[in-house]
Amino acid sequence: HNMAGAPSPALTASWVPLVVFLLLPFCHGDLEPTFQHCCQLGSVVAAQDRKCDEATSGTPVQGIPAEQQSVCLSTMQLCCVLSVRDIQCKEGKQAAERGLGCQSTKFEDSKYCCEACKLGMISGSMAMGCEFQEFSLGEMWDETYQTCCTSISSSTPPVTAPISPNTSFTTPASNKPQKTPQSNENICDLLKGELCAHICVPTGTSSYRCDCEPGFSLMADGKTCQQVKFQNRCESNNPCQQRCTDTGIAIECSCLTGFQLAADNKSCSDLDECALGLHDCGQDQTCQNEVGTFTCQDIPRPTQPPQRQTTQPDYDREPEDEHVNNNTISSRYQEDQCPFGYIFNSRTQLCQDVDECEADLHVCSTGEVCVNMPGGYRCSRAQPTTTSQPIRCQPGFQYSDVYHRCIDIDECSEQESPCDSNQVCENTMGSYLCQCKSGFQLDSITQACIDINECQVDLHNCLPSQRCDNTIGSFQCVRYTSCGTGYTLNAQTGLCEDNDECALHMCDHLGPGYKCRNTLGFFRCDKINTPGPSSTTETSTPCDSCSLSTPSITFRCPRGYYANAQRRCIDINECEKSGACKPNQVCINIPGGYICSNKMNCEPGFRLNEETNRCMDIDECVEQPGLCDHNCHNSWGSYRCTCRSGYTLYQDNRTCADINECEMFKDRRLCIGYCVNQPGSYSCQCPQGYRLGIDGASCQDIDECTSQNVCTGRNEVCLNMRGAYRCVSTACPPDYIKDSQHANRCKRITMSCREDDKECLQKPLTYTFHFITLVSNLTRSSGPLDLFMMRGPMWSSTNVQFDLRLDKVHTPPSVQAASLQSFRLEEADHNVANIRLLQPLIGPQDIYLQLFMKFFYNGIYGGTTISNIAIFVSQYEF
Known part of the structure; x- marks a missing residue:
């Protein structure tokens, strides 16, 4: 793993010149004590391994006049940055002197000083001089280069660089007396990892040659190793019936367990384990040969019926349906050109065998089992399922009692999907793939599916009169101008259409004596007039309850209404009064009351700021500590969890699971020896007789x-x-x-x-x-x-x-x-x-x-x- 280094406490490059510019007007004798005192304070902050930003957190510096506080804070930060760079540079020099890789350092300045020191060590070991005439690496790195060059040149005889892989390199004796290294030292140990790409072989105290790991060859520069290209000829021309191995020298055919290679060295015939005495049947059992295996049958006894014991099959045997002629499976076909028994796979563009057994397209009778074969199937007599040991299948497969073989596990159909909520699971033979859903894309760093902002990358189809608002996995088009209360935008016509509030039964709360009447942009609740017992009725009294007194009638209207001179209950418009709703709300009058509606309705992930009347992003990472297992990244209207190097995001998109690099990348040969998984990382170990190389991955022989x-x-x-x-x-x-x-x-x-x-x-x-x-x-x-x-x-x-x-x-x-x-x-x-x-x-x-x-x-x-x-x-x- 490339372990993520801690962030450098140094200031950004764009800030330092600004500090210098601010200090220039004050550079005179009266400020020199202030500069000196404040600079020492900044160096102390760096020595304590604190961030330089903490030196200027705004707290006044004691003993400094108020008019000089800003100058002091700027000086502290500048000196802190310089001290940090000096500390990091020393760490880089120490790494180079110990023979460590410069990539192992945490900070940029450490890495550059490490490289400069190694350049100096190489130059010093070659007796090429340690002083530049016109060239310069830079102020800090020139000093590092010269220090390391001088230290190595005074203790190491010169050495030349390799020219030929078959030549050991020495240099003629110099007229100038020099100190020689200790007897147990050599140039390869003094300059570990710098002289050769793979293996440095000392041929003397001041000479060496370069060698390469198996599978690599030395290039013309005598230092670099290139991988020997190896083409597996079995893929293009497979003459074998069962297993084909390209040894690099020749193509070898071999057979599965239970078979033997025929005289033609290509085909395989059944091995009779019973006749050759290769079985493990007991004395009270008889051996019965079968194709590719054998069975042990108990000798019948008077008190015990015959039992049949099957030997454990070879778990490494390839399923029969994989032995398909290469010209059929590996060739690309058109959709209507696949042979009988095959179907065209539009994703792989290949002809894929049809599993008639799994698709229930066979005609096997009761007591027979269907065995899939390339391009067809066969019916086989059902065998007893009792085995001496449980059958284990390779990862991604499970044993089927119906087919009596290992079949693929459809991980996507499991109750708990192996993919996260932003992915679609696609089953493959022995494994599965997680593909991003529509509206998502794969993050190359976190390997998680993240939302595509269609509005930002211009992948939307909103009209010029509409605003594009991104949503999770999609987007929506919003009209710039609201239609107003009582109207809704018709997305097809672009017109504001009246809302029929009566369809929502807005007057039901007044009782059965009222009827809803829809109007443009609003509605009315009208009193239903019912005729009385006499011919003269009062048709203008819409109140809920009237009490008759002598000599007149007293009207009482419900809350939210008042009685006018004509003895009608009129709705009170509360919105005409000031202060009915908050400033960021709109007052909507309704019969008998009013509603306060926010002027803006914020989407999920946003919160309305009542002072500015704007939807502001919610920082979920700050408001909900521990929301993510490792790293929480706030985004506009949402958040995203990521994991540290060596971990992968789990299905819940929050927790992190360790990556087993040794298993996941075993085809890349992370280690030349043994790969040992560790939480968030891995390490390489070597067997006895080897030592781990300076690259931490290769194993070098111990002589x-x-x-x-x-x-x-x-x-x-x-x-x-x-x-x-x-x-x-x-x-x-x-x-x-x-x-x-x-x-x-x-x-x-x-x-x-x-x-x-x-x-x-x-x-x-x-x-x-x-x-x-x-x-x-x-x-x-x-x-x-x-x-x-x-x-x-x-x-x-x-x-x-x-x-x-x-x-x-x-x-x-x-x-x-x-x-x-x-x-x-x-x-x-x-x-x-x-x-x-x-x-x-x-x-x-x-x-x-x-x-x-x-x-x-x-x-x-x-x-x-x-x-x-x-x-x-x-x-x-x-």
């Missing part, structure tokens, strides 16, 4: 042979290999002695034989010992790997016959041992032979080859030499 007394046996030699070592013997067999001219050769004690002593004549003249170390599963995309070359006499009168034999192989039972077919002996030239590796070797294993070389002088046999070749393959691929 055990550099230690004393590793191999103490007589005639033993320590041979280092990746992650281990071997104590190999070069002891001579009986009747042979060491050749003083060649340490790895044994020669016969006597070379003379009687003419009739055939046993003596056939004894080898010499034995030689050769040792080769390889990493496990070493592949080469360019072809076979040249391992060993043997050259005989070059005289034209001499001919040599070569013969390669496999002596022995030491390997654990779980590792496939090498065979003689793993190698090829080729005669490259006259009396010259090469041994080539045809396929990768899996470690750990020790392989012992013997190369016989018979000499013939003018057709007459002249003797034999034997080269003992030991190949040691390490356990790991790095």
